[in-house]
Amino acid sequence: MIGRIRGTLIEKQPPEVLIDVAGVGYEIQMPMTSFYQLPAVGEEVTVYTHFVVREDAQLLFGFADKMERGLFRELIKANGVGPKLGLTILSGMSASQFLACVQHEDVSSLVAMPGIGKKTAERLVVELKDRLAKFGKTQDVNLPSLPLDGDGGSALVPVNDVREDAASALVALGYKPAQASKMVSGVYADGMDSETIIRDALKAAL
Structure with missing residues (x-):
């Protein structure tokens, strides 16, 4: 491996x-x-x-770290969760936020992500609550302000390309094309790069 x-x-x-x-x-x-x-x-x-x-x-x-990888491995052991859905879940919320959702049985936040219906969310909580106890307790229920890289903004990138890149990434994460476009339009502002658009779109979806 x-x-x-x-x-x-x-x-x-x-x-x-x-x-x-x-x-x-x-x-x-x-x-x-x-x-x-x-x-x-x-x-x-x-x-x-x-x-x-x-x-x-x-x-x-x-x-980025062993904790997130460990959580991903536990996720894909759950019934009905493959690698793609595991990637989607950990794109929509931080590892600590997902742990908090499971610990506090916050089904509504899980349902907000593509590919997760109410039954799937409830099953995740039931299957993972005990297994995720080894990761410890957490009260983190807010998405962190994650740093972007420092290679300059998107001033030289055409607006349409930035939006299309962000929408394509959201589609790759499981969102439908129309939904992805709507999410991008809902958060886009002049000067944003694709990573910032994706981050804000995912945060707004919760």
Whole structure:
């Protein structure tokens, strides 16, 4: 199993990154909460990974820390939750916020995310409440102000491209195209880059 990747960040296209390790480029899908913490393109980065092997694909999922990876691994053990839905959940809320939802049986916040109906949310709470106890108690129920990288804003990026990139990322995370476009339009303001749009759109959806 590939448990950690350290190399040069050469591409960032939410929710996927490309990291060069000794000449080999690893495509890694990351939840947006981890994506926001990435350095600028060209800098060295370390991500903790989970390797998924399917009949038709081999996929790498990356995380900023071991806690988020551990939570992802518990999520995909739950009935009806695959890697894509796990990625969506951890893009819509921080690891500590998800823990708080489960601990306090906050089904309504879970239902706000795509792919999660009321029955699925209730099942997640029942299945995970005891298993997630090892992560500790938390009162964090607000999305953190996560840092963006420092490679300049989006002043040179056409507005339409910024919006389209953000909408495409939301679709990749499970939102329907029309819903993604509406979410982007609802938070967009002049000067925003795609990562900020995605972050604000996901926060507003909760």
